[in-house]
Amino acid sequence: MEIQVLVEKVSSDWEQIFIETEDDVRNIFFSNLDVHISMGIGLEEISVDGTSYLAGKVNLICEDDDEQGVGWADIGISENLFEGIADFMSETFDDWANNGAESGSLSFPAEIANIIKQEDTIEFYGVNVLWNDEEVH
Numbered sequence: 001m002e003i004q005v006l007v008e009k010v011s012s013d014w015e016q017i018f019i020e021t022e023d024d025v026r027n028i029f030f031s032n033l034d035v036h037i038s039m040g041i042g043l044e045e046i047s048v049d050g051t052s053y054l055a056g057k058v059n060l061i062c063e064d065d066d067e068q069g070v071g072w073a074d075i076g077i078s079e080n081l082f083e084g085i086a087d088f089m090s091e092t093f094d095d096w097a098n099n100g101a102e103s104g105s106l107s108f109p110a111e112i113a114n115i116i117k118q119e120d121t122i123e124f125y126g127v128n129v130l131w132n133d134e135e136v137h
C-alpha cells in the first residue's frame with residue numbers, strides 16, 4: 001500500500017491518541033506560558049532532494065486576538081524548546097512503532113511501524129516542528 005494512503009489511515013485511526021499526546025506536550029513544554037497554543041500531531045510523507053521519507057510533524061499555532069501569528073520569541077520561548085519537542089515526539093513515535101498505543105491494542109500498520117523502526121527501504125526522517133506554519137526544527 002502506498003505510504004500516503006497509510007499515513008491518511010493512521011491520521012484517522014490515531015486521531016484520539018494524537019490529541020491526548022498534544023495534552024502531554026502542552027503539560028511538559030508549555031505549562032509555564034500564559035498563552036494558548038493550538039497544536040496538531042501526525043505523520044506525513046515528505047521529499048528531500050528527491051528522496052521520500054516518512055516524518056513526524058508537530059504543528060504549533062499561536063495567534064493574538066486579531067488572529068495574527070505571534071512569534072515564539074515574543075512570548076519567551078527558547079529555540080531549544082523545539083528540539084525538546086522533536087526529541088520527545090521521536091521517542092513517542094518509536095514507542096508506538098514498537099509497542100502500539102492503548103496498552104498495545106492500537107498498532108501502526110506494519111509498514112509504518114517498520115519505517116519508524118528503520119527496518120524498511122523508506123527512512124524515518126524524524127520529527128519536524130512548525131510554528132505558525134514555519135519550520136523551526
